[in-house]
Amino acid sequence: xxxxxxxxxxxxxxxGSLILAGVAPPAAAAGDARADRIEGTWMPDRYxxxxxxxxxxxxxxxxxxxxxxxxRIAAHDDPDRQYDRTRWCAGPGIPRIMFIPYPFxxxxxxxxxxxxxxxxxxxxxxxxxxxxxxxxxxxxxGYPVGRWDxxxxxxxxxxxxxxxxxxxxxxxxSEDMVLTEKLDLLPDGKLRATYTIDDxxxxxxxxTVEMTYTRVPEVVVGDDVCPDRIAAGEPAVRSMQx
Amino acid sequence: xxxxxxxxxLHAASCSLALFSLALPVIGAAQEGGFAxxxxxxxxxxxxxxxxxxxxxxPGQPRKLTGMWEIERFIFLIPDAPMLPxxxxxxxxxxxxMNSGQILYTAWTSCRPGAPSAMVMPMNSLAVIEGDxxxxxxxxxxxxxRRIRLNAQHPADLAPSYMGDSVGHWExxxxxxxxxxxxxxxxxxxxxxxxxxxxxxxxxxxxxxDGKKVTIQTTFEDPEYYSAPFTIExxxxxxxxxxxxxxxxxxxxxxxxxxxxxxxxxxxxxxxxRYEGKGLDPSRVLCRRREQGADDHEH
Numbered sequence: 001x002x003x004x005x006x007x008x009x010x011x012x013x014x015x016g017s018l019i020l021a022g023v024a025p026p027a028a029a030a031g032d033a034r035a036d037r038i039e040g041t042w043m044p045d046r047y048x049x050x051x052x053x054x055x056x057x058x059x060x061x062x063x064x065x066x067x068x069x070x071x072r073i074a075a076h077d078d079p080d081r082q083y084d085r086t087r088w089c090a091g092p093g094i095p096r097i098m099f100i101p102y103p104f105x106x107x108x109x110x111x112x113x114x115x116x117x118x119x120x121x122x123x124x125x126x127x128x129x130x131x132x133x134x135x136x137x138x139x140x141x142g143y144p145v146g147r148w149d150x151x152x153x154x155x156x157x158x159x160x161x162x163x164x165x166x167x168x169x170x171x172x173x174s175e176d177m178v179l180t181e182k183l184d185l186l187p188d189g190k191l192r193a194t195y196t197i198d199d200x201x202x203x204x205x206x207x208t209v210e211m212t213y214t215r216v217p218e219v220v221v222g223d224d225v226c227p228d229r230i231a232a233g234e235p236a237v238r239s240m241q242x
Numbered sequence: 243x244x245x246x247x248x249x250x251x252l253h254a255a256s257c258s259l260a261l262f263s264l265a266l267p268v269i270g271a272a273q274e275g276g277f278a279x280x281x282x283x284x285x286x287x288x289x290x291x292x293x294x295x296x297x298x299x300x301p302g303q304p305r306k307l308t309g310m311w312e313i314e315r316f317i318f319l320i321p322d323a324p325m326l327p328x329x330x331x332x333x334x335x336x337x338x339x340m341n342s343g344q345i346l347y348t349a350w351t352s353c354r355p356g357a358p359s360a361m362v363m364p365m366n367s368l369a370v371i372e373g374d375x376x377x378x379x380x381x382x383x384x385x386x387x388r389r390i391r392l393n394a395q396h397p398a399d400l401a402p403s404y405m406g407d408s409v410g411h412w413e414x415x416x417x418x419x420x421x422x423x424x425x426x427x428x429x430x431x432x433x434x435x436x437x438x439x440x441x442x443x444x445x446x447x448x449x450x451x452d453g454k455k456v457t458i459q460t461t462f463e464d465p466e467y468y469s470a471p472f473t474i475e476x477x478x479x480x481x482x483x484x485x486x487x488x489x490x491x492x493x494x495x496x497x498x499x500x501x502x503x504x505x506x507x508x509x510x511x512x513x514x515x516r517y518e519g520k521g522l523d524p525s526r527v528l529c530r531r532r533e534q535g536a537d538d539h540e541h
Contacts, residue, residue: 039373079529080526080528080529082524082526082527085493085527087514087527087529088492088493088514088516088527088529089353089492089513089514090490090492090493091488091490091492107371107373107376107378108371108373109308109371109372109373110308111308111309112308112309112310112369112371113371114369114371114378114380114387116378116380116387120492121355121385121386121387122385123369123380123385123387125310125369125371125380125485125486127484127485129484131484133484133485134483134484134485135485136487137487139487139488140488140490141488143485144485222403222405223355223403223404223405225353225354225355225404226353226492227352227353227354227492227512227513227514230513230514230529230530230531230532231513231531231532232531232532233531236529
């Protein structure tokens with residue numbers, strides 16, 4: 001863990017309103033031992049302000065998308081930048097909400113797997129019925145459907161609004177993005193997740209981001225009122241390292 | 243880079259409905275249209291496998307609530323709350339503001355949580371994830387997730403919060419949820435019935451025998467503002483869709499709203515406002531650190 005990561009995690013652990021004494025341990029899933037293993041509260045091990053592919057290379061942007069991204073990077077320090085809707089507390093969307101320095105919870109039963117995020121009370125509910133998604137209107141979390149591939153939870157999401165970005169610096173995606181997440185538990189107890197972005201409108205080929213998360217059972221995801229941060233002169237999303 | 247016309251129209255309808263509900267002094271109006279009809283199938287998960295043998299849940303008991311539900315009727319008022327005189331005076335002041343054409347800005351309108359908002363005036367859908375030790379309720383609008391710890395006690399040193407601390411247990415087919423530890427920073431209904439940290443709620447959730455309805459009776463007790471406990475009833479019905487829509491409240495505040503706005507608490511003043519552009523000047527959202535307002539109605 002870097003110093004910044006330690007600081008961020010410490011801030012969460014010290015946030016009195018988020019920690020309740022005597023809370024129960026993470027709940028067990030009703031039925032599926034695979035879901036049981038990933039239930040609980042998790043914190044990202046890193047917070048990639050600018051996303052890179054898992055091999056460390058830059059995302060394979062098309063030339064037009066590269067120009068758009070460069071323009072947004074140049075505008076990043078503008079306090080009134082308009083490409084980042086989280087600035088006014090609107091949802092970061094998927095997958096960016098998995099990359100920011102805030103914890104999240106996973107809860108599951110046979111029908112649904114829920115992700116409950118500390119950042120401003122967002123959540124998404126993954127349908128595990130095995131049926132195809134039926135997206136109606138683009139939205140920040142899209143329309144996630146999940147299945148088990150061995151012990152790996154595979155979530156496919158379509159129907160994401162293009163008003164969200166993949167990272168803090170405005171890495172774009174279209175409404176036609178197909179996001180495939182694969183989550184599994186590593187031998188050391190960390191949660192590993194890969195995010196494969198297939199979006200021909202902005203990228204020349206599918207590419208993958210890999211993250212790991214550490215269990216933080218001492219943290220309770222509770223109230224979070226983003227406008228209060230802005231009222232206090234703080235950023236809506238805690239700053240991340242490029 | 244914008245949502246399509248249909249999405250925009252629906253979003254606008256959703257936002258305007260929320261404000262409409264605040265501006266119109268109509269008692270008990272239900273939202274008509276726009277919702278999918280009740281699912282003809284039995285409640286999702288009704289015939290799920292038996293629960294493990296954990297305290298308070300009998301072996302073999304079927305799951306009661308898991309799955310997707312929607313609100314049977316959108317109701318935004320509590321018509322007969324037994325207000326203490328000072329509460330009534332506050333309420334009448336807010337009512338007068340509304341009758342003069344002002345929009346009442348409550349915690350709900352200013353994009354804040356508050357578990358009772360999901361008890362009194364939820365809209366659209368909710369997802370219920372039922373574990374052995376806790377139950378998770380994720381509401382679409384107002385967007386919030388509640389956690390009900392089963393067969394547990396409230397902590398002794400509970401920090402006040404918007405969501406409070408909820409513990410639950412089954413009494414036969416009824417889930418009883420007891421919640422304390424609120425922060426008094428939210429209202430009970432769209433007319434701004436106040437709450438204090440002394441608020442205590444008890445909810446009784448009962449699923450019908452055919453699985454097609456969950457009836458919720460909620461009792462509120464708050465001696466700071468009310469002379470006696472009072473009870474409301476709401477209901478969920480099975481949700482036909484497998485996904486929730488999103489309510490992104492922070493996209494709502496627009497410059498033109500605030501000419502005629504009554505803030506129930508100064509805390510509710512918006513920090514970010516969308517300004518409609520003129521001519522070639524695009525619309526934009528600007529955020530500013532909050533300055534203390536002169537016309538504070540805080541009670």
